[in-house]
Amino acid sequence: MRSSIGLRTKLYLLILPLILVVVLLSGVLSSLAARSVLVPIATRLLAYKAEQLRDYAYSEWEALGALGLSETDEYRAAAEESFRSYATSLLRTESEMILVVDDEGRSVMVIGAVPPADSAGPAADARVRDLSPGWFSGDLLGEDRVGVVFRFDPYGWRVAVTERQAVFFTESQAIVRTHIGISLVATVATIALVWVFVGYVVRPIERLSGTISEVERTQDMSRRVDVEFADEVGLLGDEFNRMISSLEANYSRLEAAIDAETQARELAIAREEETLLLLGRVSDFRDKETAKHLERIGTYTGLLSRLLGHTQEQTDLLRRASALHDIGKVAISDTILLKPGKLTPEEYRAMQQHTVFGYELLKDSKSAYLIKGAEIALTHHEKWDGSGYPKGLVGTEIPLSGRIVAVVDVFDALTSERPYKAAWTPEAARDLIVSERGRHFDPDLVDAFLANFELFREMMG
Ligand SMILES: [Fe+2]
Numbered sequence: 001m002r003s004s005i006g007l008r009t010k011l012y013l014l015i016l017p018l019i020l021v022v023v024l025l026s027g028v029l030s031s032l033a034a035r036s037v038l039v040p041i042a043t044r045l046l047a048y049k050a051e052q053l054r055d056y057a058y059s060e061w062e063a064l065g066a067l068g069l070s071e072t073d074e075y076r077a078a079a080e081e082s083f084r085s086y087a088t089s090l091l092r093t094e095s096e097m098i099l100v101v102d103d104e105g106r107s108v109m110v111i112g113a114v115p116p117a118d119s120a121g122p123a124a125d126a127r128v129r130d131l132s133p134g135w136f137s138g139d140l141l142g143e144d145r146v147g148v149v150f151r152f153d154p155y156g157w158r159v160a161v162t163e164r165q166a167v168f169f170t171e172s173q174a175i176v177r178t179h180i181g182i183s184l185v186a187t188v189a190t191i192a193l194v195w196v197f198v199g200y201v202v203r204p205i206e207r208l209s210g211t212i213s214e215v216e217r218t219q220d221m222s223r224r225v226d227v228e229f230a231d232e233v234g235l236l237g238d239e240f241n242r243m244i245s246s247l248e249a250n251y252s253r254l255e256a257a258i259d260a261e262t263q264a265r266e267l268a269i270a271r272e273e274e275t276l277l278l279l280g281r282v283s284d285f286r287d288k289e290t291a292k293h294l295e296r297i298g299t300y301t302g303l304l305s306r307l308l309g310h311t312q313e314q315t316d317l318l319r320r321a322s323a324l325h326d327i328g329k330v331a332i333s334d335t336i337l338l339k340p341g342k343l344t345p346e347e348y349r350a351m352q353q354h355t356v357f358g359y360e361l362l363k364d365s366k367s368a369y370l371i372k373g374a375e376i377a378l379t380h381h382e383k384w385d386g387s388g389y390p391k392g393l394v395g396t397e398i399p400l401s402g403r404i405v406a407v408v409d410v411f412d413a414l415t416s417e418r419p420y421k422a423a424w425t426p427e428a429a430r431d432l433i434v435s436e437r438g439r440h441f442d443p444d445l446v447d448a449f450l451a452n453f454e455l456f457r458e459m460m461g
């Protein structure tokens, strides 16, 4: 199945996560890098203080020793006081603390930030006693602390120079926060840039595909793509515009050709119809019939055909071809055709040949009308009961066209005036046709004629 996700969405889905990953990763990595530089610096600072304090303690003790005063309680107290004051001078923050315990774990002095009263005590002091000299990190006096421990053996002391962990890492945490802030700003700015950039790249493509679907939907070939740049998409747009212009031109030419063809066909049909009528009149001129007779035969035939449920095309074919029913009379000699009196049996047989002559004349034509005319010419004097001519066909052996023209030809002959007879009334003609139902005429056609007799009467003109 083809994906229906638009190009714009695809680009966002592809680029945005990539940017987020890159920006956040670089933020995290640079924070870690800053931290890896800052923490050793802070550590060295704390170690340096411890070193200073130890050196001071030893130099004091050695000075007392040199003077032979180290065992004197008075001088020792002064030395401890001097140690305390030097230690205090080393403290830089409110949370820094220097803790001194003796070998039994008893607190000798606490310099700097005093931890909450209930967390201080023998257990906490014992913890300092257990610490081995060097760097430590962990719980001390109820707080997370880091620091450096050294031994001062002359007095049996353990000294811890410590700082609260949170304060110790404050600077590096501030740097991490700054990095996160910068990363966020960079992310937002990059997303905004991507938004603008993707729009800039994708808009022409969207415009092109939009126009193509519009043309497809509306079939309106006057639409063109608005080409903005001369890049690859612009080339596509130009190409599409050229193609649609050429299609539009071809389409107009095709429409004009179809129009011309339709007109030509309509003209050809009109001419053919006119020719058929003229052809029919050739025979009727000799028979003293009028053009009106052929028109009425056409009208009645068309009506009966429609009543039988034929299509417009079938009806037109029968209506036009009916004019040719007596075309064969052109081959009948004037002495027979124009004889005022009754025909002899031979003359009557010769007269009957007009059906065959008409058929022979038309049967090989390429025109559907003339071929249908041949069929009608041959069979319009056949009778349903088989007593007609020329072949004596019975019932549905007679083509429907011949059966139809048989009914309407008799109806029109009866209701028309002739030199030897007056015109019958429509009702008298109808009664005769009904009386010939199943004899001369197809019963179904007589029924249709009778049921719609009023229509036939209206069409008599
Ligand atoms: Fe005839």
Ligand SMILES: [Fe+2]
Residues within 6 Å of the ligand: 325, 326, 409
């Ligand atoms: Fe006729």
